[in-house]
Amino acid sequence: MTSERIMDPVLLRAREDFPILTRTVYGKPLIYLDNAATTHKPQCVIDALSGYYATTNSNVHRGVHKLSQEATAAYEQARERVQRHLNAASEREIVFTRGTTEAVNLVAHSYGALAVRAGDEIILSGMEHHSNIVPWQMLCERSGAVVKVIPVTDAGELDMDAYASLLNERTKLVAVVAVSNALGTMNPVQEIVRMAHAVGARVLVDAAQAMPHMQVDVRAWDCDFLALSGHKVYAPTGIGVLYGKEELLNAMPPFMGGGDMIRSVSFEKSTYAQAPQKFEAGTPSIADAIALGVALEYVQGIGYERIAAHENALLQVATERMSSIDGIRIIGTAQHKSCVVSFVVDGVHPHDMGTYLDREGIAVRAGHHCVQPLMKRFGVAATTRMSCALTTTFDEVERCADAVASAVAFFRS
Amino acid sequence: MFTSDELRELYQEVILDHNKDPRNFGVLDPCTHHAEGFNPLCGDHLTITMNMEGEVIRDVRFHGDGCAISKATASLLTGEIKGKTQEEAERIIDAAQEAVTSSVTSDLSPLLGKLSVIAGVREFPARVKCATLAMHTVKNALHGEHAASTE
Numbered sequence: 117m118t119s120e121r122i123m124d125p126v127l128l129r130a131r132e133d134f135p136i137l138t139r140t141v142y143g144k145p146l147i148y149l150d151n152a153a154t155t156h157k158p159q160c161v162i163d164a165l166s167g168y169y170a171t172t173n174s175n176v177h178r179g180v181h182k183l184s185q186e187a188t189a190a191y192e193q194a195r196e197r198v199q200r201h202l203n204a205a206s207e208r209e210i211v212f213t214r215g216t217t218e219a220v221n222l223v224a225h226s227y228g229a230l231a232v233r234a235g236d237e238i239i240l241s242g243m244e245h246h247s248n249i250v251p252w253q254m255l256c257e258r259s260g261a262v263v264k265v266i267p268v269t270d271a272g273e274l275d276m277d278a279y280a281s282l283l284n285e286r287t288k289l290v291a292v293v294a295v296s297n298a299l300g301t302m303n304p305v306q307e308i309v310r311m312a313h314a315v316g317a318r319v320l321v322d323a324a325q326a327m328p329h330m331q332v333d334v335r336a337w338d339c340d341f342l343a344l345s346g347h348k349v350y351a352p353t354g355i356g357v358l359y360g361k362e363e364l365l366n367a368m369p370p371f372m373g374g375g376d377m378i379r380s381v382s383f384e385k386s387t388y389a390q391a392p393q394k395f396e397a398g399t400p401s402i403a404d405a406i407a408l409g410v411a412l413e414y415v416q417g418i419g420y421e422r423i424a425a426h427e428n429a430l431l432q433v434a435t436e437r438m439s440s441i442d443g444i445r446i447i448g449t450a451q452h453k454s455c456v457v458s459f460v461v462d463g464v465h466p467h468d469m470g471t472y473l474d475r476e477g478i479a480v481r482a483g484h485h486c487v488q489p490l491m492k493r494f495g496v497a498a499t500t501r502m503s504c505a506l507t508t509t510f511d512e513v514e515r516c517a518d519a520v521a522s523a524v525a526f527f528r529s
Numbered sequence: 530m531f532t533s534d535e536l537r538e539l540y541q542e543v544i545l546d547h548n549k550d551p552r553n554f555g556v557l558d559p560c561t562h563h564a565e566g567f568n569p570l571c572g573d574h575l576t577i578t579m580n581m582e583g584e585v586i587r588d589v590r591f592h593g594d595g596c597a598i599s600k601a602t603a604s605l606l607t608g609e610i611k612g613k614t615q616e617e618a619e620r621i622i623d624a625a626q627e628a629v630t631s632s633v634t635s636d637l638s639p640l641l642g643k644l645s646v647i648a649g650v651r652e653f654p655a656r657v658k659c660a661t662l663a664m665h666t667v668k669n670a671l672h673g674e675h676a677a678s679t680e
Contacts, residue, residue: 142535465597467656467659468540468598471539471653475535483572484572488572491572497573497574498571528549529545
């Protein structure tokens with residue numbers, strides 16, 4: 117049975133922008149529902165990459181020749197595009213990193229060295245990705261600070277009363293995910309920041325999963341730091357962003373030392389450049405940064421309102437269809453969710469489910485999603501997760517639900 | 530929905546049966562030998578307990594949560610090595626490891642017995658570690674090493 121729902125024609129046309137969506141796997145049309153792991157790239161992003169190497173390729177910030185000037189201009193224009201997209205106050209607040217993980221590590225090292233001391237407290241949530249847990253544990257080992265954890269409710273939401281009771285004058289930093297990769301839960305970031313600021317704590321937001329689904333606005337959220345990865349929002353891997361409030365970035369010591377981050381170097385003493393260059397040691401991922409700027413313009417061109425309306429409708433269809441499967445348990449039933457359905461089925465292990473769906477041409481993630489504490493919270497070792505993109509059709513989520521149902525029948529037969 | 534031939538090759542009747550109804554499932558307490566196995570890719574966890582009398586494996590059990598491949602392999606492997614000597618059990622494990630990683634059959638393959646059904650996993654490279662977890666863990670139990678990992 118197929119849905120009566122008609123997909124937004126703008127989004128249906130957008131599928132043609134993604135060349136990979138025409139390929140087959142095992143002789144079947146690809147149904148890609150692993151977008152929370154990484155998204156595919158539209159032709160304009162692929163063209164930005166190859167175009168850069170074909171016409172401009174040069175190093176930035178140092179050459180007097182034409183190509184280097186063009187490369188520098190394109191790289192800095194990408195920074196301005198990111199700034200506008202995030203509504204940051206200045207392009208000096210945008211640091212290019214390799215991804216969310218590097219951005220979080222940068223803050224843990226650099227802001228940690230500046231401000232975190234023995235006995236201080238760092239609050240994380242129970243639904244953090246390992247990349248927003250481990251760097252803070254490493255900081256605690258170095259500094260003697262301690263980690264506190266906001267518990268997660270049965271629905272997969274943050275227990276905000278428990279959060280309120282964790283906050284105190286020892287809280288130095290709150291590091292929290294905006295949208296959960298494993299559950300899809302959209303957290304009340306603005307409220308979390310307001311409460312943290314009331315006790316003088318800083319807030320880092322992991323926006324990796326938020327970027328493809330919602331308009332991220334760092335000034336509306338008033339967060340102090342924000343981390344994101346390009347590849348989750350239709351840009352290449354190997355490029356990400358740390359947003360930081362300018363006065364904080366300027367007060368923080370450098371993370372890595374090297375070229376591009378200095379003002380002057382002598383064997384007696386080196387002085388450092390201002391942010392953001394202070395945090396961009398070495399030749400950056402120039403083409404990927406430019407392609408990230410193009411990807412963000414692409415998403416803005418389609419519009420987050422349109423994307424959110426479609427994904428909400430998809431989530432409703434997916435949830436209804438999946439819920440009707442015998443023995444299924446959907447992990448993560450928050451009121452505000454991105455289009456992610458994470459589930460377990462009695463008698464069918466997620467890896468067997470993943471292999472079965474794969475042979476039907478359906479790509480999903482099966483595993484612990486790098487959130488082992490969250491898996492433990494829900495009493496499972498792993499789940500199967502379908503995660504949608506702006507290009508996902510109603511037909512695709514329905515075919516996935518049908519394949520899940522036949523996998524259940526197969527393994528129980 | 531039609532289930533492909535490749536899937537049926539991997540998930541043979543015997544494997545589905547041992548997944549639903551695993552043999553030798555449980556924990557021997559007390560035991561003379563034990564080991565824990567862990568697959569960090571999927572978070573699966575396996576415990577092997579055994580009682581040995583001299584060189585002979587008198588009884589062996591496995592416990593834990595895993596996929597059909599890992600459960601069926603543990604179920605079949607424990608069945609094959611029960612009553613065997615340590616040396617015989619290790620040769621069976623060598624044969625099983627060869628069967629899931631190489632398409633070349635050697636003189637070890639006749640040792641597999643019922644375990645031969647797991648050979649289909651070699652066409653699914655992402656799943657080979659599901660099969661080898663039980664093999665590593667049993668070997669470690671025999672050698673008195675208490676932790677195994679597929680990584």
